[in-house]
Amino acid sequence: MGGVKTGRPRSFDRDRALEGAIAVFWEHGYDATSIAMLTKALGIGAPSLYAAFGDKRALFLEALDRYIRTYGAFTERALAEEPNAYDAVERLLREAAAAYTRPDRPRGCLLITAATNCAPQSADIVARLRGLRAMGVRALEAKIDAATRSGRLPAHTDAHVLATFYSAVLQGMSAQARDGATTSDLEQVAETALRAWPSAADQRTGDSGLAAPK
Amino acid sequence: MGGVKTGRPRSFDRDRALEGAIAVFWEHGYDATSIAMLTKALGIGAPSLYAAFGDKRALFLEALDRYIRTYGAFTERALAEEPNAYDAVERLLREAAAAYTRPDRPRGCLLITAATNCAPQSADIVARLRGLRAMGVRALEAKIDAATRSGRLPAHTDAHVLATFYSAVLQGMSAQARDGATTSDLEQVAETALRAWPSAADQRTGDSGLAAPK
DNA sequence: CTACTTTTGTAGCGATCGTTCGAGAAGTAC
């Protein structure tokens, strides 16, 4: 099992090509990205692409995997590295505001946006991204649930609702980023969303309706 | 200018066909919807479709216009019919929770989702929907601004930030609906989002960072 | 009925889709 490979060496950097593929899929999504767009963006021929990555589906899945471990890794890091659930969510939203509006990258989140408009034949891709997003919601929910059980959140806190809310905020921030919102806009969206964080002082008396400040 | 038209009469109901087109575009978005999917769903041939609506682009724009005046009209109604800005936003979010999860319709919002993944040649469609969404944000911002000027909101209220926030929440709710969230889930997301509504009691002391309840 | 108008279904247009074949290029192994 020697490390030296025989045959004609690849003329391009596979990692760089994968980065390029991430960029195109990030910008246009799975279905709307054609092989022609990819070969043009990566500067390689179609046979080279297929030899290196398999087919379009496999290339997307590999790009997605790399995206999650790099550009999207801040989400897992925030939950893992911040002991306090509030700090984790604050950091999550703050870093998302920056990540979704970086001038050197496509806007928004690939995991959120890349498979929104898909033909029925790409249903498996849609399902895969949906599943990954659901994992994110569950991770957030677990973080909130742990904080509630350790007494750092009111006992009546509904972790599922709160996790769904902040996931929706993230998805909304991604959409707003794509619509042209600035980093500052998103930071203030994040700040506003954090006002909904439960505290011991804001327990509502009834549970039938929405709180209605006049 | 007589009302009676000569020639072979149309074999299908144009309005019903337009409704069907709305459903398909709503479900799959603009680019991922093919003419074959439309003709199959509407039960008509391609030439009939082109004779009645022009081309795919024109059909989508007409479907979009009808969508906004019917399924999506609740947003404008909430802002127009509720004098109080808070009541308007509460109603907006509540009705969105229901509208985005109706079992007899595609999930989410067509205006939000239908042009997320598009090829470069559909950039005009993307821009059009973006513009319409921006109009929605501005309408919400105007409503909040009016409430602030009339003293029903704290004077320091940033209408732009608040409008961007609740627009992001709507977009997030649409995404969550597509990801399988229930009506109840979205109602609770709406309820949570309303906790961020500004009140006279919650004026922050500093303005440098995020509020940080421990 | 005939003349006219519009819609219908079939069939196919050129373009692009994702994908692959086959020949030559570019490397290592001996």
Add this chain to the structure above:
DNA sequence: GTACTTCTCGAACGATCGCTACAAAAGTAG
């Protein structure tokens, strides 16, 4: 050098894309 392996390039595969020419069908007008 020759043998072998792998990659690159141009070309093209069948399928589908949005769209339309054409002729038969189905109505009104006289």
